[in-house]
Amino acid sequence: MTQPLLRVDNITRRFGGLVALRDLSFSVAAGELVGLIGPNGAGKTTAFNVISGTVPPSSGKVLFDGRDISGGPPSRVVALGLARTFQSTSTYPEATVAENVYRGLLSRISGSVVNRLSGRHDWLLQPDGVETEINNILKITDLFAWRDAMAGSLAYGLQKRLGIAVSLAARPRMLLLDEPAAGLNHEECNELARLLRRLHQEWGLTMLLVEHHMALVMALSQRIVVLVQGEKIAEGSPQDVRDNPAVVEAYLGAPDYAHA
Known part of the structure; x- marks a missing residue:
């Protein structure tokens, strides 16, 4: 079995008495474009902070190309080929x-x-x-x-x-994109989608995308991970996630969400 480029292995992150992430595990293969979605407060940004080395996990580990990068520092993570954009x-x-x-x-x-x-x-x-x-x-x-x-x-x-x-x-070999469509209008979102497709197809860039713009996530992602209150509740293809009753109830809501 091919080793994933990124592996998040049973990550928990606590801030005092608050558990922002609880036993989170998922992986991203080289060349894959994966979406990470969930409502506000789900733990998506905390997950990015742990993966990029900005904050250490309370338990668990992050592996990039087989190397343990848990706890950073971010400069070492970037040097290994994992870069990040910000909201x-x-x-x-x-x-x-x-x-x-x-x-x-x-x-x-x-x-x-x-x-x-x-x-x-x-x-x-x-x-x-x-x-x-x-x-x-x-x-x-x-x-x-x-x-x-x-x-x-x-x-x-x-x-x-x-x-x-x-x-x-x-x-970078892999890019973490933290809400790249935030604040963009419809045409700018379309331009962003074209750029990300180009980078994925022409550069072979591996990407993990956090985004609330569901039409963009569903159109670009090969696989989607869903977080709610710091825990993974679903993972699968865009169609699997779209049809998952737990995801619809917790996050997607009405069937016309994609047009929001």
């Missing part, structure tokens, strides 16, 4: 779009201080290849036209896309 825009507003992507490249530039500290040896860039790599990332994310614009001047949807571009600069 809010996380760019440098007073730097240009290209400069923002450059910051994401630092761990890959051969001989740089950041590269020596990160210990990365895969996807290394020679200094004379940096401009080409920046341009390639901006082209695949449809941001090349704004290359020299200040990040803070971009429309909100473009800033969210720039956050993905910065994450891609580290050349």
Whole structure:
């Protein structure tokens, strides 16, 4: 049996007397696009924080490519090839779009201080290849036209896309996407879906997607994990999840949810 790229193994996370995650287990195979859904307070962001090394699990472990990454630190997790985006825009507003992507490249530039500290040896860039790599990332994310614009001047949807571009600069093997469609209008959501499909199909990027936009999740995900109050209540194909009575009762609600 092929070893999964990511394995979350019986994770529990407590904050004082609050149990945010309870005995959570699931896996993501290389090249797979998996959705992680649930109502507000279900534990999705806590799960991302544990997986990305921002907070340690109270018990259980997280394995990435067979390595135990439980408890991080996040810099080591990123160096191993697991990157994350955030719900809010996380760019440098007073730097240009290209400069923002450059910051994401630092761990890959051969001989740089950041590269020596990160210990990365895969996807290394020679200094004379940096401009080409920046341009390639901006082209695949449809941001090349704004290359020299200040990040803070971009429309909100473009800033969210720039956050993905910065994450891609580290050349991750897997990307954790934390509500990438939050605050986007209908057309921006369609553009986001096209981008994620392109990254999945052309780059072979493995993805774990947390999102409340159910039409987007159902259209993109090959498999979906459902959390409610910190516990997994279902896992399966989009159709399996859509038809699961426990999921409908706890989260999806009326049959026309996908149009919300």
